[in-house]
Amino acid sequence: MNPSAPMSEPHVHGFQSRTGSSLDHDHVLDLFTFPAAGTNRDGHVHRFHGVTRICKRCDRHVHLVSGFTGPAIPLPDGTHYHEIKAKTGSAPLLLYAGAYHPLDSIPSHVHSFSGRTSRETGLPPEDW
Numbered sequence: 001m002n003p004s005a006p007m008s009e010p011h012v013h014g015f016q017s018r019t020g021s022s023l024d025h026d027h028v029l030d031l032f033t034f035p036a037a038g039t040n041r042d043g044h045v046h047r048f049h050g051v052t053r054i055c056k057r058c059d060r061h062v063h064l065v066s067g068f069t070g071p072a073i074p075l076p077d078g079t080h081y082h083e084i085k086a087k088t089g090s091a092p093l094l095l096y097a098g099a100y101h102p103l104d105s106i107p108s109h110v111h112s113f114s115g116r117t118s119r120e121t122g123l124p125p126e127d128w
Contacts, residue, residue: 010035013046013069013082014118019111027052027062027088027111033069035123040080043071051100052088052111061103062095063088063110069117085114 012032019027031050038044049066066089069082090108093100 008037008039010037011120011122013120015048015084015115017084017113017115019052019088019113022109022111023058023107025055025058027055029053029065029113031065033082033117038072040072040074040078045069045071046082046117048084051093054095059092059103059105060094061092061106062100063090063092064100065089065113075119079119081119082117083114084117085112087112 012035015029015031015033017029019029029050029052031048033046033048036044036046046069047067048069050064052063052065054060054062065086067084067086069084072080072082074080088111090110092103092106092108094103095101
């Protein structure tokens with residue numbers, strides 16, 4: 001993929017961030033956006049959906065995250081990135097038996113997170 005060529009085919013972006021603290025803990029996020037077609041100047045956005053990493057020091061819970069990026073922000077080399085500013089879901093969840101379940105031992109709470117995506121990367125790895 002030529003990073004200086006306009007990207008009009010579907011592509012994704014990586015995103016990594018640490019959430020803000022709530023109830024004396026925070027979480028780490030690693031995700032890819034859903035594919036969207038667009039260029040560095042057309043203002044397209046991407047949907048994202050994922051889950052935080054497990055918080056090992058607080059009952060091993062996670063939070064769901066979902067939303068949309070901001071519009072494409074062009075870079076001088078013809079690529080682009082997006083900004084994300086959002087909050088996690090409020091329900092602390094525990095993963096067991098292949099599914100997420102509410103965790104009643106921790107009060108409902110949210111974590112804010114924000115940052116910039118990576119430049120467009122084609123499609124996410126198949127094993128992601």
